[in-house]
Amino acid sequence: MDDDSQQMFQQECSDLLTDMEDALLLLESNPHDNDQINAVFRSMHTIKGTSGVFSFDDVVNFTHVAESVLDNVRSGKIEIGGDLIALLLECMDHTKILVQLAISEKNITAEDKSKENELLTQLNGYLDSTKDLKEDNSLQEQALVEKEDIDDAVDSKYWHISVRFDHEVLVHGMDPLSFFTYLKKMGNIISLTTIHDQLPLNEDFNPENLYLGFEIVYDSDAEKQQIEQTFEFVKEMCVLYILPPKDSIARYAEMIHALPEDTMRLGEILVRSGAISMDELENALQLQAEPKNSKNTPAPLGEVLIDKKAVHEEVVDAALVKQNQNQNMSKSQRVLRVDAEKLDLLINLVGELVIAGATTNMVAAQLGDEKLLESMSGISRLVEEIRDNALNLRMVQIGDTFNRFKRVVRDVSRELGKDIKLTINGADTELDKTVVEKIADPLMHLVRNAMDHGIESAQDRDNKGKSVQGNLELNAYHDSGCIVIEVKDDGKGLDRDEILKKAMEKNLIADSQVISEKEAFQLIFEAGFSTAAKITNLSGRGVGMDVVKKNIEALRGTVDVESNAGDGTKVSIRLPLTLAIIDGFLVKVGDSSYVIPLDMVHECIDLSDQNSDDKEQGYINLRGEVLPFLKLREYFKEEGPESTHKSIVVVQQGNYKAGFVVDGLLGELQTVIKPMGKILKDLRGISGATILGSGEVAVILDVPNLIQRATQISHRDTVNISNRNSQTLH
Amino acid sequence: MNEPQLSTDQFTESNNSIPEDVSDSSSHGEKYLTFHVSNELYGSEIDRIKEIIEYGAITRVPLTPQYLRGVINLRGNVVPVVDLAIRLEKSINPVTKRTCIIIVEMKSLDGEVMDIGFVVDEVDEVMDIAHDQITAAPQFGTDIRSEFISGMGKLHNKFAILLQMEEVLSIIELMELVALESKDE
Numbered sequence: 001m002d003d004d005s006q007q008m009f010q011q012e013c014s015d016l017l018t019d020m021e022d023a024l025l026l027l028e029s030n031p032h033d034n035d036q037i038n039a040v041f042r043s044m045h046t047i048k049g050t051s052g053v054f055s056f057d058d059v060v061n062f063t064h065v066a067e068s069v070l071d072n073v074r075s076g077k078i079e080i081g082g083d084l085i086a087l088l089l090e091c092m093d094h095t096k097i098l099v100q101l102a103i104s105e106k107n108i109t110a111e112d113k114s115k116e117n118e119l120l121t122q123l124n125g126y127l128d129s130t131k132d133l134k135e136d137n138s139l140q141e142q143a144l145v146e147k148e149d150i151d152d153a154v155d156s157k158y159w160h161i162s163v164r165f166d167h168e169v170l171v172h173g174m175d176p177l178s179f180f181t182y183l184k185k186m187g188n189i190i191s192l193t194t195i196h197d198q199l200p201l202n203e204d205f206n207p208e209n210l211y212l213g214f215e216i217v218y219d220s221d222a223e224k225q226q227i228e229q230t231f232e233f234v235k236e237m238c239v240l241y242i243l244p245p246k247d248s249i250a251r252y253a254e255m256i257h258a259l260p261e262d263t264m265r266l267g268e269i270l271v272r273s274g275a276i277s278m279d280e281l282e283n284a285l286q287l288q289a290e291p292k293n294s295k296n297t298p299a300p301l302g303e304v305l306i307d308k309k310a311v312h313e314e315v316v317d318a319a320l321v322k323q324n325q326n327q328n329m330s331k332s333q334r335v336l337r338v339d340a341e342k343l344d345l346l347i348n349l350v351g352e353l354v355i356a357g358a359t360t361n362m363v364a365a366q367l368g369d370e371k372l373l374e375s376m377s378g379i380s381r382l383v384e385e386i387r388d389n390a391l392n393l394r395m396v397q398i399g400d401t402f403n404r405f406k407r408v409v410r411d412v413s414r415e416l417g418k419d420i421k422l423t424i425n426g427a428d429t430e431l432d433k434t435v436v437e438k439i440a441d442p443l444m445h446l447v448r449n450a451m452d453h454g455i456e457s458a459q460d461r462d463n464k465g466k467s468v469q470g471n472l473e474l475n476a477y478h479d480s481g482c483i484v485i486e487v488k489d490d491g492k493g494l495d496r497d498e499i500l501k502k503a504m505e506k507n508l509i510a511d512s513q514v515i516s517e518k519e520a521f522q523l524i525f526e527a528g529f530s531t532a533a534k535i536t537n538l539s540g541r542g543v544g545m546d547v548v549k550k551n552i553e554a555l556r557g558t559v560d561v562e563s564n565a566g567d568g569t570k571v572s573i574r575l576p577l578t579l580a581i582i583d584g585f586l587v588k589v590g591d592s593s594y595v596i597p598l599d600m601v602h603e604c605i606d607l608s609d610q611n612s613d614d615k616e617q618g619y620i621n622l623r624g625e626v627l628p629f630l631k632l633r634e635y636f637k638e639e640g641p642e643s644t645h646k647s648i649v650v651v652q653q654g655n656y657k658a659g660f661v662v663d664g665l666l667g668e669l670q671t672v673i674k675p676m677g678k679i680l681k682d683l684r685g686i687s688g689a690t691i692l693g694s695g696e697v698a699v700i701l702d703v704p705n706l707i708q709r710a711t712q713i714s715h716r717d718t719v720n721i722s723n724r725n726s727q728t729l730h
Numbered sequence: 731m732n733e734p735q736l737s738t739d740q741f742t743e744s745n746n747s748i749p750e751d752v753s754d755s756s757s758h759g760e761k762y763l764t765f766h767v768s769n770e771l772y773g774s775e776i777d778r779i780k781e782i783i784e785y786g787a788i789t790r791v792p793l794t795p796q797y798l799r800g801v802i803n804l805r806g807n808v809v810p811v812v813d814l815a816i817r818l819e820k821s822i823n824p825v826t827k828r829t830c831i832i833i834v835e836m837k838s839l840d841g842e843v844m845d846i847g848f849v850v851d852e853v854d855e856v857m858d859i860a861h862d863q864i865t866a867a868p869q870f871g872t873d874i875r876s877e878f879i880s881g882m883g884k885l886h887n888k889f890a891i892l893l894q895m896e897e898v899l900s901i902i903e904l905m906e907l908v909a910l911e912s913k914d915e
Contacts, residue, residue, distance in 0.1 A: 352806050355806070635792075637792065676810075677808065677809070678842065679810050679846075679904045681905075682908060682909040683793065683794065684793065686791065686793075689789075689801060689808045691806065691808070695803055696803065697789040697800075697802060697808055
């Protein structure tokens with residue numbers, strides 16, 4: 001198996017499995033949703049088919065059984081319910097494992113094998129039950145059908161057979177005509193409609209292909225099985241629907257969905273499905289043509305038909321959905337799948353373009369030629385647009401990531417015995433693909449934490465007068481050049497006192513330290529901190545929240561906690577929209593240039609304006625506020641010429657502020673973030689590098705890290721000073 | 731911590747490769763690039779070397795070990811540059827017009843390929859050194875860490891120390907040293 005097809009297979013399977021998962025979760029809330037049952041079946045069927053192409057027999061064998069069960073669910077022989085959905089979800093997980101194994105060409109582990117056998121036993125259990133039922137069920141079914149007749153069954157008293165042959169069926173030596181001749185032996189063909197929508201009118205037409213489909217209204221006393229056997233030889237080469245007399249509307253609706261024809265007129269669909277007769281349709285068409293109730297606009301055909309009680313509303317709805325789907329399909333066909341590598345290359349090139357543009361701008365400014373400057377500014381604007389558009393290409397909606405949590409929430413809430421509802425807002429918020437990939441794990445942790453520690457058990461909730469069902473929200477929205485992702489629960493909230501007590505126990509803070517609520521909540525992100533009294537399978541090991549914070553910071557993001565005891569907790573993650581290009585602020589320290597991300601720069605002030613006493617200490621008085629600062633020159637051990645006119649760049653991250661003392665301010669610039677390579681990835685105080693217009697490399701400062709450093713240094717100094725002061729006072 | 735172990739692993743690996751080459755083609759040799767660092771002549775196999783560029787525009791990265799001279803912009807990529815003289819524990823010569831940066835391609839343990847540059851005082855020449863002209867590294871007589879040397883190449887009437895580049899520019903070791911320096915308060 002070469003790389004390309006392997007990747008395609010993997011991609012296709014993972015897409016299908018995701019679809020299946022979504023469908024199953026929807027089914028859980030609404031087990032009678034035929035669309036979703038079909039979606040699950042289709043996914044399973046396609047995985048089986050694709051795996052067959054690559055002869056991954058393990059996958060084929062397993063999915064075949066699951067598919068059989070689903071087929072029975074589809075045909076109504078098996079009732080779908082919570083247990084079966086849970087089983088199917090497990091089957092989905094197992095299929096995922098099998099697909100992975102097939103791709104990596106590994107053998108199944110004993111553990112997975114026993115799991116598979118267990119699943120197969122359960123699946124076969126469902127299949128067996130249908131076999132037992134089959135014999136004695138027909139009578140019951142008949143009775144049921146008659147009972148439901150009034151509301152749910154169509155009026156037709158004939159069988160309806162709908163068949164679409166594969167194009168190659170003639171090539172394989174099958175003649176459809178012979179099937180119809182055979183059908184005649186068992187009963188009467190009342191009507192036969194030929195569907196020729198797929199007949200190509202141009203040079204694509206291949207005289208050896210069969211492009212026709214057939215809708216047959218059939219009168220017979222034969223069993224369904226017998227009719228099915230007619231088509232035994234072409235079973236693999238056609239789409240076949242056999243609907244018994246007075247079948248439920250839902251089945252007809254399902255068939256309408258499954259038929260391959262493109263946008264077709266509603267009436268025609270209905271006639272083809274045999275749901276209404278040709279006469280009824282003609283009447284309806286006449287009615288539509290005449291102005292209805294003296295209104296000038298003709299009523300939609302669907303409404304007319306319902307008015308005439310010619311068809312049931314449900315059937316019309318299904319046909320309408322089908323038409324809408326056809327419209328959606330044309331929309332989705334405009335979406336192009338592009339290799340991520342090609343995109344990365346494009347973004348890299350755009351990055352180069354930005355740098356080259358900066359260089360040219362610099363040269364143009366030096367030359368001072370007016371015309372050149374003018375055309376340069378035009379180019380700059382275009383480059384900026386290209387940059388934004390190129391970055392936009394990599395933007396994906398966060399919805400897919402959020403949807404994964406539906407399953408997590410379902411599984412975990414079962415495991416914990418809690419009833420938790422997940423609400424998703426802003427699923428269409430976009431952010432960079434690379435960010436999306438990296439945010440999934442931290443989010444998973446936060447969600448699990450919220451469910452395990454945040455939301456109380458049903459009984460506790462009841463006692464507190466809250467609704468028994470816990471609520472978990474995942475929100476995403478854009479806010480001033482950042483994306484904010486919130487994980488919000490309505491659980492018990494964070495207990496500030498307990499956090500502080502715990503932090504003192506673990507020596508994370510000093511006993512005497514005065515701590516604001518915000519700072520207290522930030523403590524939960526310290527390594528080795530966990531408030532859960534008992535460790536559960538899910539969380540509470542005290543590793544995790546610190547990793548969450550680290551991961552988010554690695555994406556140049558921040559994480560904040562808001563909580564009201566008793567009302568719940570909200571964790572907000574704030575992330576930059578892209579990792580590739582930022583606006584930077586260039587400063588000079590000694591001989592070197594450093595870049596500070598512009599969105600973190602709060603203001604710049606002159607150091608010489610400050611009280612000279614303050615300068616020697618690690619902090620200054622900024623409009624009555626204590627601002628710790630870091631002398632970058634000393635901290636980075638720079639040796640170049642020292643400026644006599646120094647500035648302080650005040651940076652802010654979340655609620656923390658600090659100043660960096662620099663030798664000069666060089667202004668704003670657009671920068672492309674370049675990875676520093678493996679060797680330099682663990683550097684403290686530095687988050688990356690960028691290339692300046694001059695072609696030189698400049699280092700980008702890791703502001704959160706440096707703020708922390710500044711705060712520590714100034715804190716140390718403050719303690720020293722206050723000690724000194726207290727000595728002099730006494 | 732496990733750094734010595736790692737380097738011996740790599741050393742044995744490289745030791746294996748040399749006798750193999752010898753048995754294959756004892757009369758044939760390989761091409762080496764020779765260069766001067768701190769008034770001594772060194773050599774490296776040529777197929778490892780990507781390019782030689784003029785010395786200039788190196789950006790110092792603060793809080794890194796001294797042997798890391800800085801980073802350069804190599805056609806849009808940020809490439810770290812090692813000061814070979816310091817790595818070999820020699821004295822540094824001032825930068826002249828002849829000072830160069832040699833870019834080599836290194837593979838890290840997980841197979842990722844990355845470029846690293848190193849500073850030399852002067853590039854000498856490219857020459858064939860037959861296998862029988864290469865002797866094992868002397869146990870005594872050099873003050874360079876023995877695992878850095880793959881052999882001594884005899885050319886005309888002088889010797890070049892042939893460097894074991896995997897060791898000299900060992901990515902793992904460099905990473906550990908950077909991390910160590912960075913944690914040091």
